[in-house]
Amino acid sequence: xxxxxxxxxxxxxxxxxxxxVSEEGNVLRVKGEVPSGALKDKMWEIYDRxxxxxxxxxxxxxxxxxxTEGGKVKVITRESNLNIRKGPGTDQPIVGKxxxxxxxxxxxxxxxxxxxxxxxxGEEGYCYSQYLEPVR
Amino acid sequence: MIKYVYYMYCLxxxxxxGLTNKKQKIxxxxxxxSMLALILALGVATTSCKKVKDADVQAAAQTALAANxxxxxxxxxxxxxxxxxxxxxxxxxxxxxxxxxVVAVKNVKSVVNDVKVVPPAPDFTAIDAALNAxxxxxxxxxxxxxxxxxxxVVTLTGEIRxxxxxxxxxxxxxxxxQQVVNNITVK
Numbered sequence: 001x002x003x004x005x006x007x008x009x010x011x012x013x014x015x016x017x018x019x020x021v022s023e024e025g026n027v028l029r030v031k032g033e034v035p036s037g038a039l040k041d042k043m044w045e046i047y048d049r050x051x052x053x054x055x056x057x058x059x060x061x062x063x064x065x066x067x068t069e070g071g072k073v074k075v076i077t078r079e080s081n082l083n084i085r086k087g088p089g090t091d092q093p094i095v096g097k098x099x100x101x102x103x104x105x106x107x108x109x110x111x112x113x114x115x116x117x118x119x120x121x122g123e124e125g126y127c128y129s130q131y132l133e134p135v136r
Numbered sequence: 137m138i139k140y141v142y143y144m145y146c147l148x149x150x151x152x153x154g155l156t157n158k159k160q161k162i163x164x165x166x167x168x169x170s171m172l173a174l175i176l177a178l179g180v181a182t183t184s185c186k187k188v189k190d191a192d193v194q195a196a197a198q199t200a201l202a203a204n205x206x207x208x209x210x211x212x213x214x215x216x217x218x219x220x221x222x223x224x225x226x227x228x229x230x231x232x233x234x235x236x237x238v239v240a241v242k243n244v245k246s247v248v249n250d251v252k253v254v255p256p257a258p259d260f261t262a263i264d265a266a267l268n269a270x271x272x273x274x275x276x277x278x279x280x281x282x283x284x285x286x287x288x289v290v291t292l293t294g295e296i297r298x299x300x301x302x303x304x305x306x307x308x309x310x311x312x313x314q315q316v317v318n319n320i321t322v323k
Contacts, residue, residue, distance in 0.1 A: 024314070027314065027315045031312065040306075044302050044305075044306060048302060053298075053301060053318070053322050054301070054305050054316070054318050055318055057315060057316060057317045057318060060314070060315065060316060061305075061306075062309050062310055062312045064310060078299075078300070089272075089273060090272060090273045090276045091272070112310060113270055113273060113274075113310065113311070114273075128273060128307075129310075130274075130306055130307045130310060
């Protein structure tokens, strides 16, 4: 109950988008999909404000942006290029690069972490999903 | 034994004939006692006829329990045909099942269910393996951060720049661990 109070602002926002909120032991778990990258960023801002530098170790915030296969995604690296790899994993060879800010096509999701994309040169490969944000 | 008591009873009736009122009253009371003795004797005779041995009932009950692997840690002790269950099971359903199994055993009058429910410790082997695999990718761009995984809990150490911390935390949280323990020094 204490954790639900502590993160009330975040929990209320997450629940608006149908996220599941559960308390297990001394950890609050918020899991779900939100419609935009801005909302995800907002949730992380709230988290960082309530618990500066995420030091309390009492929240798992597993919220991702709802991405449609066949839709467009934006490369949201800090400034560098995003590697496009032959397979889903950083051990896979790099087959191409997408520039920061590029908008490319999401073909399919191999798993939660790795998405198959097609860049604007027609090159296909896998990118780390945390650096991709769906655009509408 | 029954015959003997009945004989005594009949004898009483015979003796009571031709006695004074007072004596008749005493004899009536005596007859009543004899009747009770008869009933009691019948009762004893009925039960002793079957000769139920608790040890046999206990063995049968233990065998019935052994048929279910979920009840392998349940023991049964039978005393005067009352079965007492002890030991542990993984959930309430198994506890109830242990009781119904033993109730169904022949010559068990009742069951005292002292079985304790102890949920098994979850197996994190697969979860930890998946987290370790995911962390290789998640930490790739954060060379100074290290991670350890145990029982679904990811512990992060090392150092990071403040502006990269949310990115790292988002990557680690997206692996859906049980908990993230953040011991990173923020520069």
